[in-house]
Amino acid sequence: MNALTESKEDYLEAILVIGLEKKWVRVRDLAKYLGVKPSSVAAAVKSLAEKGLVSHEKYGYVELAKDGVVIARQIYTCHKTLYKFLHDLLGLSKTVASREACKIEHTLGAKTMKRLLKFIEFVETCPEKEPLWLSNFHYFIKTGERPEVRCREARSKCKA
Amino acid sequence: MNALTESKEDYLEAILVIGLEKKWVRVRDLAKYLGVKPSSVAAAVKSLAEKGLVSHEKYGYVELAKDGVVIARQIYTCHKTLYKFLHDLLGLSKTVASREACKIEHTLGAKTMKRLLKFIEFVETCPEKEPLWLSNFHYFIKTGERPEVRCREARSKCKA
DNA sequence: TTATAATGTTAGTGTTGTCTAACATTGTTA
DNA sequence: TAACAATGTTAGACAACACTAACATTATAA
Numbered sequence: 001m002n003a004l005t006e007s008k009e010d011y012l013e014a015i016l017v018i019g020l021e022k023k024w025v026r027v028r029d030l031a032k033y034l035g036v037k038p039s040s041v042a043a044a045v046k047s048l049a050e051k052g053l054v055s056h057e058k059y060g061y062v063e064l065a066k067d068g069v070v071i072a073r074q075i076y077t078c079h080k081t082l083y084k085f086l087h088d089l090l091g092l093s094k095t096v097a098s099r100e101a102c103k104i105e106h107t108l109g110a111k112t113m114k115r116l117l118k119f120i121e122f123v124e125t126c127p128e129k130e131p132l133w134l135s136n137f138h139y140f141i142k143t144g145e146r147p148e149v150r151c152r153e154a155r156s157k158c159k160a
Numbered sequence: 161m162n163a164l165t166e167s168k169e170d171y172l173e174a175i176l177v178i179g180l181e182k183k184w185v186r187v188r189d190l191a192k193y194l195g196v197k198p199s200s201v202a203a204a205v206k207s208l209a210e211k212g213l214v215s216h217e218k219y220g221y222v223e224l225a226k227d228g229v230v231i232a233r234q235i236y237t238c239h240k241t242l243y244k245f246l247h248d249l250l251g252l253s254k255t256v257a258s259r260e261a262c263k264i265e266h267t268l269g270a271k272t273m274k275r276l277l278k279f280i281e282f283v284e285t286c287p288e289k290e291p292l293w294l295s296n297f298h299y300f301i302k303t304g305e306r307p308e309v310r311c312r313e314a315r316s317k318c319k320a
Numbered sequence: 321t322t323a324t325a326a327t328g329t330t331a332g333t334g335t336t337g338t339c340t341a342a343c344a345t346t347g348t349t350a
Numbered sequence: 351t352a353a354c355a356a357t358g359t360t361a362g363a364c365a366a367c368a369c370t371a372a373c374a375t376t377a378t379a380a
Contacts, residue, residue, distance in 0.1 A: 107263045133293040
């Protein structure tokens with residue numbers, strides 16, 4: 001019913017992501033991953049368990065419940081989309097792209113996420129492996145200059 | 161010294177934005193603008209005043225102090241950049257673009273904001289009033305199809 | 321197998337930011 | 351000017367979320 005807080009979403013996503021690599025997720029893993037103390041994890045996990053989103057036996061492993069998986073996947077999908085945009089298109093470093101994606105993955109609405117996906121799709125379905133304009137943009141970032149000649153040429157031919 | 165919370169930044173930005181139109185900013189204006197109760201505004205303003213970011217006489221107007229203006233402008237600039245990206249480039253509606261910009265304007269780091277600005281600059285300094293690829297993208301959003309012909313033409317000419 | 325290290329839990333604290341309700345001030349109008 | 355409406359303030363409650371410190375359990379190694 002009532003929406004999860006960003007913090008709780010973070011926990012769910014973390015459980016999913018850690019689980020992709022480690023098979024078993026422990027309180028300690030979550031604490032490390034999220035940069036909080038184990039006691040904070042305990043409180044969060046307890047709360048999520050009460051909502052039926054995770055299961056957790058005392059001193060045992062933390063697992064996503066059915067509903068928890070759904071939510072975690074949603075958020076993780078958003079993360080990946082944002083990462084793609086920030087890294088592949090905007091050309092930001094992996095580190096920055098990943099960090100920034102984390103920060104806004106909870107926040108953006110469905111419409112925006114869909115549009116961003118469209119944008120990525122638009123770029124990726126280009127007949128060439130990378131659209132010319134995107135190469136030009138990356139050139140622009142590096143040098144601060146537009147590769148004007150190529151741009152104008154393409155443009156003028158196109159008008160005809 | 162210690163960074164402001166998002167909430168506090170929201171208050172500063174709100175004071176700036178309201179001040180652009182109304183010349184005098186009152187507690188009530190802030191409450192309405194931010195969708196909170198006047199008592200919440202009172203608490204926030206008091207805290208900001210203690211940090212020397214705003215000035216506020218009892219039952220009087222709220223004004224940004226020197227340092228407050230600097231911060232407020234920074235955030236507002238981010239907001240405008242994000243809005244531009246979301247609306248002008250991604251083609252999201254004014255309402256959505258504005259709302260989403262609000263949500264992430266505090267969050268994104270300097271690198272990302274700069275890169276986004278670069279991207280906007282790249283688009284705006286295009287010799288044509290709008291780059292072909294962007295028109296194509298907007299077409300793609302509307303129809304779900306790429307205007308392949310135009311795209312390929314431009315591309316093939318360009319290789320030469 | 322027992323001592324110790326690693327890990328997990330619980331209780332209690334502090335901060336932030338919202339709220340309601342009661343009260344204070346200011347402005348407006350009859 | 352007196353009454354009322356609009357606005358602002360204060361006090362107190364509550365929720366979320368992190369922390370520390372003390373205690374409990376589990377795993378490891380001497």
